[in-house]
Amino acid sequence: GLCTLLFLGGWLPILDLPIFKKIPGSVWFSIKVILFLFLYIWVRAAFPRYRYDQLMGLGWKVF
Numbered sequence: 001g002l003c004t005l006l007f008l009g010g011w012l013p014i015l016d017l018p019i020f021k022k023i024p025g026s027v028w029f030s031i032k033v034i035l036f037l038f039l040y041i042w043v044r045a046a047f048p049r050y051r052y053d054q055l056m057g058l059g060w061k062v063f
Contacts (some may be wrong), residue, residue, distance in 0.1 A: 004032040 004010060009032075011025030050058070 008032045
């Protein structure tokens with residue numbers, strides 16, 4: 001919910017069209033939260049996790 005509020009406009013509609021203004025803000029907020037959660041779960045499932053030794057190696061090489 002916090003990411004939706006900060007980065008996706010919270011309860012505001014996506015576009016400034018009259019048909020979108022008829023939908024209540026709580027519905028917009030819920031839709032954005034559900035889409036953000038879906039995207040987060042999809043990305044987490046699509047990419048493998050780093051092993052601890054790989055993560056430490058990446059930290060030493062890049063940062």
